[in-house]
Each structure stands twice: as C-alpha cells, then as structure tokens.
Amino acid sequence: MASTKIIKGIIGACLTPFDDNDHIDYPALEKEMDFLLADCDAVTIAAVEAAEYTMLSREERKELLKVGTQMVDKRVPVIIGCSSPSPREVIDLAEYAATIGGDFVQVLMPLRPWGGQPTIAELMEFYTQVASASPLPVVCYHNPGPGADPPQDAFVKISEIDNIRYFKESSRDITKISRLIEQIELAGRGHYFTTMQPLLVTLMLGGSGATMPPPGTRIGAQIVKAFRANDLESARFWARCYALFPGKWAAYGLPPVMKSAMKHFGVDIGNPSRPYAPVSPRDHAQIGQFLRQVGLIGEAPPNPKALIDAANFLAQEDTFLR
16 A cells, blocks of 8 residues: 655655666665665655666666665655656556555656647646546656746646645745745645755745755755754755755766765765766765765764865865866
8 A cells, every 4th residue: 555654854866776788786776775765754766867767668667666666665655757748658657656566656747749848738737637547646746957847837736636745846946946835835735845955945944855866865864854953053054065066066967976976875876877977087086075074974073164175175176177
C-alpha cells in the first residue's frame, strides 16, 4: 500500500550511476540510496532531469525504478518519475509505479511535443487526464528548460485538480515562490517544494521543503534540522554554502558536479553518461577542498570563517586562471 505520510523536509533526487559500459551500476546505486536515506524524508527515482534517466531505454528506465524502489524498502516514501509529454505514457508508467511499490508519481510540466510553451488550458487538460487515471498521488514538477514555464496562475489552477498533492518548483524565483506558497501550501491546496538555493526562504515562508540530488541533501538536512530547532544562525550558515556549491562549477551541469562531490564522501557513483564529460581533475580537487573547509567532510567543525575562507580560496583560483 502506498504511503499516506505527508512529506516535509528534504526529498533526495537519486542520481543515475553508470558503469564504464554505460549501463546502470546497481551496486553504486545501493550505496547512493544509503547515503540519501541518512538525510532525506523521501526520495525520487528517475524523476528529475539531473537523474539522467533520459539516457535510458524504456525498459532500462523501468528496471531502475523497480530496483531503486526495492532498495529503499519502505524506509521513506518513494516518488517515481513518470514524465512524458504523452498522457498515455505517463499513465502507463504511473500504473507500473503502483505495482512496484511507489508512493507518488512525479510528472514534469511538458513542453508541446513539437516544442514551445503549452497554454494554461493545455496544461490543465494534461494534468487532469494524468491525475484522474493515476493510481498514485501526483507531484507536479516545474523545471523551465527541459519542461514548460507557464505563468504563476497555471500552478494555482493545477493545484485544484484532484490527486495533485505536491509541487516541485525549480525556478529559484523568490517572487514566484512566495506567491505560490501563499496560494497553494498555506491555502491548503497542496505541499510546495523548491530546490537547494531557496530552501531556507521556502521554510521561513511556510513551504514544505526542497528536492535536490546528493550530496546537496546533506547540506539541506542541516538547514531543516537547524530551522526546526529555531537555530537560525546555523540555518543561515548552511544556506550560505549553496551560494558557492554547486553553482561555482555550474558550467559542467548539475550531475557532473554532484557525482564528483559524492566521490569525496566515499560514494563513487561514476561519471556522467557519455558522451558528456566529468569535471576536470583540478575542479574535482576544488570541490573536495570546499567540502572540507565548510566541515561537510573531515575533522574540521563548520564555522562561518571557514565559509569565508572557502569563498576567498575559490576567488583566488579564478584570479589565477585569468
């Protein structure tokens, strides 16, 4: 039976590990799951673009969903990625998600199949078809770029559709976040999640939390813990870490940076799916240096001066390159 527990806090977005032959590395996936479950209140599998699930065949994708759900073993709710511009394919994946023990399905706001932004009416029809047929509650996922970027009114209207329970929003637009927390979360129409950088603001405004890949989850868990303890000084410290990580290395894209960072935690989930390149050895070392300086790995305790030192170190490296 699917979990009815309300999710609050950190949703870990599982990255897809690849071996040297570009197949899914399931032993590495199991280590990643253990890392996530130490910090997260729920996990998503093949649900966000950072998961690289788009590199998989349909059967590989379904196998990843099944094995990943088995690895979680009901320890936290599992959100199964079912994104597609085709409502029929989404519904088919949602039915499969229910058979393998998923608790929710996450569905990206789609672009039109031929490209371009859908109208609000088209999005409403898409989510009405999906939500009415899905055996599991639906997480509406907004990620401009790979998906649609509709006006804010679209979010509010979608929240009125039965079986839409959660929103995952990736814009980092504080104006949008504040309005939609008011009109969705605080109005009782659903639970509103954002992403790493605005996590603390999201919590302070009354939102539910944020979705992110590891090891960003480790920082996020510290923010949530400190916020719930009313320790805003610690919460601010950890939130400031997101000012540099992973954005300092954003040119690579999120999966390469996070996979590099995971190696510093002793969890090797491989490199990005080829032909896409991993971070350079120099930048990999920089990432490790940052994680040590802020106290995420190693013996040094976290402190604000360490964060300033890390920022200065990275700024000096940039000056040297110029």
